[in-house]
Amino acid sequence: xxxxxxxxxxxxxxxxxxxxxxxxxxxxxxxxxxxxxxxxxxxxxxxxxxxxxxxxxxxxxxxxxxxxxxxxxxxxxxxxxxxxxxxxxxxxxxxxxxxxxxxxxxxxxxxxxxxxxxxxxxxxxxxxxxxxxxxxxxxxxxxxxxxxxxxxxxxxxxxxxxxxxxxxxxxxxxxxxxxxxxxxxxxxxxxxxxxxxxxxxxxxxxxxxxxxxxxxxxxxxxxxxxxxxxxxxxxxxxxxxxxxxxxxxxxxxxxxxxxxxxxxxxxxxxxxxxxxxxxxxxxxxxxxxxxxxxxxxxxxxxxxxxxx
Numbered sequence: 063x064x065x066x067x068x069x070x071x072x073x074x075x076x077x078x079x080x081x082x083x084x085x086x087x088x089x090x091x092x093x094x095x096x097x098x099x100x101x102x103x104x105x106x107x108x109x110x111x112x113x114x115x116x117x118x119x120x121x122x123x124x125x126x127x128x129x130x131x132x133x134x135x136x137x138x139x140x141x142x143x144x145x146x147x148x149x150x151x152x153x154x155x156x157x158x159x160x161x162x163x164x165x166x167x168x169x170x171x172x173x174x175x176x177x178x179x180x181x182x183x184x185x186x187x188x189x190x191x192x193x194x195x196x197x198x199x200x201x202x203x204x205x206x207x208x209x210x211x212x213x214x215x216x217x218x219x220x221x222x223x224x225x226x227x228x229x230x231x232x233x234x235x236x237x238x239x240x241x242x243x244x245x246x247x248x249x250x251x252x253x254x255x256x257x258x259x260x261x262x263x264x265x266x267x268x269x270x271x272x273x274x275x276x277x278x279x280x281x282x283x284x285x286x287x288x289x290x291x292x293x294x295x296x297x298x299x300x301x302x303x304x305x306x307x308x309x310x311x312x313x314x315x316x317x318x319x320x321x322x323x324x325x326x327x328x329x330x331x332x333x334x335x336x337x338x339x340x341x342x343x344x345x346x347x348x349x350x351x352x353x354x355x356x357x358x359x360x361x362x363x364x365x366x367x368x369x370x
Contacts, residue, residue: 066121105118115359125267171202199337297332
């Protein structure tokens with residue numbers, strides 16, 4: 063069985079040569095057009111801030127980064143198969159199931175799909191739900207205000223080839239009417255390939271994943287989280303991404319009374335941050351996440367709460 067590309071990080075001083083250097087594992091999932099390199103710095107900071115019991119596994123989603131050339135990651139490139147790749151990674155390498163899954167943006171919805179599929183038994187009887195699911199700046203419901211991104215992705219399918227430079231692409235997209243922010247974000251995925259530049263993703267596959275994830279709704283999972291699992295939504299203050307009705311719905315779910323038959327939802331707001339929270343406000347994000355990770359190692363140190 064083929065599996066997606068990944069990188070592992072842990073505190074190398076935490077074990078002897080014959081011991082496994084960790085007891086707990088967290089998966090980190092990048093966003094649209096990204097790759098595992100996006101999360102490396104934050105994963106390193108996170109594992110350094112924790113006890114010596116933790117390993118971070120940073121992945122390249124299918125059609126992204128080093129997973130582009132992996133055999134066996136066949137279509138359809140949808141949310142279900144993208145999430146299932148995480149389960150296939152675990153089973154292919156005979157790993158224990160991750161204790162925590164963290165996803166940013168599109169990766170957040172992949173994380174939600176992973177938990178949903180796991181809860182439905184799609185990964186087999188041996189699969190175990192993560193104890194914590196962290197969704198970073200990703201709306202859990204269907205999204206209908208990303209027409210510009212959708213249009214830009216389809217534009218990439220008909221770009222002149224080869225692409226000479228990032229600067230050329232930014233100018234080309236600006237001339238087509240795309241914003242500087244969008245143009246620079248997309249051009250940042252260009253990598254040197256010989257004398258020219260090439261994208262670090264497969265555009266056709268990326269479009270399929272984006273369209274599938276965009277149209278998928280996970281509110282039912284938040285309304286009835288599986289028993290023993292915490293779903294932590296970490297959002298920015300952006301009113302563009304976070305409609306007041308969505309914020310109110312999330313806050314209502316987070317403020318419900320505890321129920322032993324279901325899991326928990328928490329909402330955490332990171333002020334003065336852009337979309338890439340783990341890059342814009344890494345210290346604040348670590349302040350939020352580290353106590354929650356520690357509570358899995360020492361269950362009595364439960365710092366669960368809702369932050370506004």
